[in-house]
Amino acid sequence: MTMMENVIAFQPRLGQPQLSRPRLLVRAARAGLAGWSRRRDLRRVLKCDAPPSAGMALARLLAEEERLDLCRRQGMAGYDMHRHIMLLIAILAETAEAAPRPVLKPVTCP
Numbered sequence: 442m443t444m445m446e447n448v449i450a451f452q453p454r455l456g457q458p459q460l461s462r463p464r465l466l467v468r469a470a471r472a473g474l475a476g477w478s479r480r481r482d483l484r485r486v487l488k489c490d491a492p493p494s495a496g497m498a499l500a501r502l503l504a505e506e507e508r509l510d511l512c513r514r515q516g517m518a519g520y521d522m523h524r525h526i527m528l529l530i531a532i533l534a535e536t537a538e539a540a541p542r543p544v545l546k547p548v549t550c551p
Contacts, residue, residue: 462510462529466522470529477534486531496539502532 483492487501506528512520 460506460532466526466529469526470533473526473530474533477530479534479538482527483531483535486527495535499532499535499539502528502535506532 479492483498484490487493487498492498506525509520509525509528513522513525
């Protein structure tokens, strides 16, 4: 058993930095995606009146998540696990929202 067994690396989408977080945080974030409502939750997470366009919030989310992860790693008393999980949920949701969608060609019959 190694110390790294409870840490998993996940890459939200291509072009985004690879995050390496404890398995429990990632599992909680993935489970929270089911109840995520961008309109309701992103405003609360970013503490703003109107949510920015898809992809625009990602830089802020990643910066704050990195700051919280540093607090977690250093064992600081001000670490907020609930906020950390909300930020991870938001990062996963925003990367999915900002991802390019394939354009499907309409099927035409001769």
